[in-house]
Amino acid sequence: MSLHILDNCINCDVCEPECPNGAIHMGQQIYVIEAGLCTQCVGHYDTPQCQEVCPVDCIELDPANPESAEALQEKFLLLTGQI
Template identity: 60%
Template sequence: MALKILKGCINCDMCEPECPNKAIYMGDKIYEINPDLCTECIGFYDNPTCISVCPLDVIITDPERVEDHDTLYEKFTELVKADKI
């Protein structure tokens, strides 16, 4: 699953620099995650770093983007091939 930042985000700037895929960006009001770039850190870390640094726990798995481990790893390899990371 890709991750999603909830409306409770306070724009503390902790998550964006931690994202190895550059999937986190400032949206209109809060940080957002590009689901096409989010691999939940698969290919880099054991756990999503944005979740571990979020002080308010407002980053969740996106129920709209259900992806298993293999799919996320495949996305990671495609991003590496396309040199988007």
Template identity: 65%
Template sequence: MALMITDECINCDVCEPECPNGAISQGDETYVIDPALCTECVGHYETSQCVEVCPVDCIVKDPSHDESEDDLRAKFERIAGN
């Protein structure tokens, strides 16, 4: 499942540089996560790095992008060019 950033985001800028896939960018009002690029850090780390650094816990699973661990790994391999 891809992640999403809720409207509780305080725009602290700590999540964007942590994303190994470049899925996080500044949106109109808060940061946003591109579900096509979000692998929840599968293929890179054991845990989602943006979630680890978020000081307000506003990064949650996006229910509109239900993906299994295998789906996330396949997405990682596609993004990485493997």
């Protein structure tokens, strides 16, 4: 699954620069994660870096975008031009 940011985001700006895929950007009110770019940091890190740095724990799995570990790995390879 990709991740998404909940409404209790405080716009602290710490998650955006941590995303190796550039999937996080400012939305109309809070930061948002583009599902097509989110790999949960698969291929880059062992854990999602946005979740690691979020001070209010407002980043969760997005049930609207279910993806297997294999799908996240394939997305990583596509995004990095390895396939």
